[in-house]
Structures are given as C-alpha cells and as structure tokens.
Amino acid sequence: MTHRLLLSIIFITSRLKNQQGKAVTAMPELPEVEAIRRVIEPQIRGLAIEQITVSRPEVVAHPTADEFCRCLTGQVFDSMTRRGKFLVIWLKSGDKIIIHLRMTGCLLVTPAAYPEEKHTHIIFRLNNGNEMRFSDTRRFGRFWLIRKGETDAYSGIKKLSKEPFAPGFTAEHLSVRLGKRKKAIKECLMEQSVIAGIGNIYSDEILFTARIYPARPANSLTGEEWKRLAEVIPERLSFFIQKNEITPEEYLETKGQDYRNTHFLQAYGHEGEPCPVCGKFLCRTVIGGRSSTFCPNCQK
Incomplete structure (x- = not known):
C-alpha cells in the first residue's frame, strides 16, 4: 500500500x-x-x-x-x-x-x-x-x-417524508401538503416532514431556479409553480450531488475543508453580487430566522 x-x-x-x-x-x-x-x-x-x-x-x-x-x-x-x-x-x-x-x-x-x-x-x-x-x-x-x-x-x-427522487414526488404531493399553508415557501421546503434533505442552502438554490420569491406564502403558489418546483427540486439536488463528488485522494489533499463545490451555487451566499441570469444585484433577507438570498427581478 x-x-x-x-x-x-x-x-x-x-x-x-x-x-x-x-x-x-x-x-x-x-x-x-x-x-x-x-x-x-x-x-x-x-x-x-x-x-x-x-x-x-x-x-x-x-x-x-x-x-x-x-x-x-x-x-x-x-x-x-x-x-x-x-x-x-x-x-x-x-x-x-x-x-x-x-x-x-x-x-x-x-x-x-x-x-x-x-x-x-x-x-x-x-x-x-x-x-x-x-x-x-x-x-x-x-x-x-x-x-x-x-x-x-x-x-x-421515521418522521421524514418522501425523498425528492422517490416515485410519487410530484406537484400534487407538494400542493396537497403545502398548498393551504400561510408559511413562507422557503420555510416549507426545509420541513423534513414534507421533503427529506433540503436545508438553507438548497432551498435558496431551488427557489432561485424556480423563479419563486422565498417569502411567498405557500398558499399563494399557482399550479404551474408547484409543477416547476417538483421538477426543479430533484434536478438541483442531483446536480449538486454530482458536483460534490470527490475522491479519497482529494480529501487527503484538502483534509475535506472544501468538499462543497460552492462556485456552482447561484444564489446562496452571493448577496450583493450580480444575478447570473439578469445582472441585478442579489439581495439578502431573513425568513423564519434563516438567511435567504434571492434576485428581486427574477424572483418577484
């Protein structure tokens, strides 16, 4: 060896x-x-x-x-x-x-x-x-x-809900569980009893890609927006799983300090920078006690 x-x-x-x-x-x-x-x-x-x-x-x-x-x-x-x-x-x-x-x-x-x-x-x-x-x-x-x-x-x-890649993870699943909620959609996406595995980082990334303002009440989302979320959630998570792949040798080289490929993040942690889609400056707000970054133009 x-x-x-x-x-x-x-x-x-x-x-x-x-x-x-x-x-x-x-x-x-x-x-x-x-x-x-x-x-x-x-x-x-x-x-x-x-x-x-x-x-x-x-x-x-x-x-x-x-x-x-x-x-x-x-x-x-x-x-x-x-x-x-x-x-x-x-x-x-x-x-x-x-x-x-x-x-x-x-x-x-x-x-x-x-x-x-x-x-x-x-x-x-x-x-x-x-x-x-x-x-x-x-x-x-x-x-x-x-x-x-x-x-x-x-x-x-056992309290966890569906995995984002599981059969039955659909717009209907999301709208049935969340469609009557007044809570901000960002907070809802982080509830493990609704979707397993999403936290502060990827809720920002998902909502940015889906063009949904993170403070929107869940009960204000349209059928088209639920459909968009059901497509974007597994797509974004799969994308970052792929980008986070690393070998044991790479762990050795960095001691695991940079195992996240953060340069692929488009919203989270980029407040004050130009939006990669429209060029407007990304903004930061606090929702449910958690920091959230969004584009005021793309996520109206």
Missing part, C-alpha cells in the same frame, strides 16, 4: 467558502450527506469492529454509551445508506447505526497512527488497521444503535 493511500482521509466538515473566500457555516444537506456515503461506504464495507472508544457519552443518544460499545464490538459493517440528512450504517447482524452530523459533525476513515482531529468523540477500531472516527466541535451530532427487530422511537428518521 502506498503512503498516499495509507493516509487517505475522509473528513467531512460544514465549513465552506463562497467566491469571495468568505467562510460560511451550514449544516450538511442531502448532497453533502450523499457525498459522505459514497466515499465512506467502500472503505468500511465488510470490515469488523474490533474496539470502540467513546470519549463523550452524550454523543450516543441510544442506548447508553457502554451498551453501544458492547453490542457493536465484533460486528461487521454491511452497507451504508442515506435517508434525508441521516446516514445509516447497516451491520451483517441486521442491527443498524443511525447518524446525524448536525452542524459540525465529521466522519473520518484514517490509519490508526494518524493524528486525531480535535474534538474526536468516537473511534471505531477496524480489523484492517484503520479507524473510523467521529469528531464534532459543537457536540450536536448524534448516534443511535437500533437492534434487529427493535422499533426506532429515538432518532426521528
């Missing part, structure tokens, strides 16, 4: 930069979580857990940290899936680990001798000599172990 491959790191962080180099903090959303899954899964699939160290017990939301370690030691990773902003690691036994990174949670796969990142709270020692590590500056990220046959009444993953 080459030194470069030996030091391959998968490091996910919620820090990104816009075109001016301004640092922006945002929770990983569906495209980022999918990028994490695609890079990590091949590196842990089929490996056994030899030992687990938990330095911050509160990070394990269910069961207790001691039970978490006892039940998982000796188990074998089978696969990893994504549901909304959650990661799910399936074990050969039928048990599963559910993970939510929240704002600053990071997953790393690294050689055992590689220096630990600051605020590393969980370490899985694997039978190939590597480790899967979880670090989190704010300590909001959480792990849940759900045993085979156990009802998940803990993680909240």
Whole structure:
C-alpha cells in the first residue's frame, strides 16, 4: 500500500467558502450527506469492529454509551445508506447505526497512527488497521444503535417524508401538503416532514431556479409553480450531488475543508453580487430566522 493511500482521509466538515473566500457555516444537506456515503461506504464495507472508544457519552443518544460499545464490538459493517440528512450504517447482524452530523459533525476513515482531529468523540477500531472516527466541535451530532427487530422511537428518521427522487414526488404531493399553508415557501421546503434533505442552502438554490420569491406564502403558489418546483427540486439536488463528488485522494489533499463545490451555487451566499441570469444585484433577507438570498427581478 502506498503512503498516499495509507493516509487517505475522509473528513467531512460544514465549513465552506463562497467566491469571495468568505467562510460560511451550514449544516450538511442531502448532497453533502450523499457525498459522505459514497466515499465512506467502500472503505468500511465488510470490515469488523474490533474496539470502540467513546470519549463523550452524550454523543450516543441510544442506548447508553457502554451498551453501544458492547453490542457493536465484533460486528461487521454491511452497507451504508442515506435517508434525508441521516446516514445509516447497516451491520451483517441486521442491527443498524443511525447518524446525524448536525452542524459540525465529521466522519473520518484514517490509519490508526494518524493524528486525531480535535474534538474526536468516537473511534471505531477496524480489523484492517484503520479507524473510523467521529469528531464534532459543537457536540450536536448524534448516534443511535437500533437492534434487529427493535422499533426506532429515538432518532426521528421515521418522521421524514418522501425523498425528492422517490416515485410519487410530484406537484400534487407538494400542493396537497403545502398548498393551504400561510408559511413562507422557503420555510416549507426545509420541513423534513414534507421533503427529506433540503436545508438553507438548497432551498435558496431551488427557489432561485424556480423563479419563486422565498417569502411567498405557500398558499399563494399557482399550479404551474408547484409543477416547476417538483421538477426543479430533484434536478438541483442531483446536480449538486454530482458536483460534490470527490475522491479519497482529494480529501487527503484538502483534509475535506472544501468538499462543497460552492462556485456552482447561484444564489446562496452571493448577496450583493450580480444575478447570473439578469445582472441585478442579489439581495439578502431573513425568513423564519434563516438567511435567504434571492434576485428581486427574477424572483418577484
């Protein structure tokens, strides 16, 4: 194994930069979580857990940290899936680990001798000599172990609505769920019980592409606008999944600091810049306590 491959790191962080180099903090959303899954899964699939160290017990939301370690030691990773902003690691036994990174949670796969990142709270020692590590500056990220046959009444993953790529994700689905709501459409798009995986960044991007003002009440949207949203949502998310693809070698080179291809963002974080469509200056407002960037000309 080459030194470069030996030091391959998968490091996910919620820090990104816009075109001016301004640092922006945002929770990983569906495209980022999918990028994490695609890079990590091949590196842990089929490996056994030899030992687990938990330095911050509160990070394990269910069961207790001691039970978490006892039940998982000796188990074998089978696969990893994504549901909304959650990661799910399936074990050969039928048990599963559910993970939510929240704002600053990071997953790393690294050689055992590689220096630990600051605020590393969980370490899985694997039978190939590597480790899967979880670090989190704010300590909001959480792990849940759900045993085979156990009802998940803990993680909240069952409250998620349709995936944007699922059959039945249509204009009718959106209008039925949101068409009578007076809440701003931007806030509605971020409700995980309506659409799984969208947050502050991609709600801006979706509404910009759909030419809908983010503060519009949902009940003011027309049938044509619901149809446009149903088409734009999966298209934009698929686009950013593709643009966020990165190799383990690229993670090593940047330590994952720039895993989002932010220069493809057209609205989010670009307030005061010319609109890429009409040239008018993009504006910023606050909707439901969240920053929102829009074009006053294209999104009237």
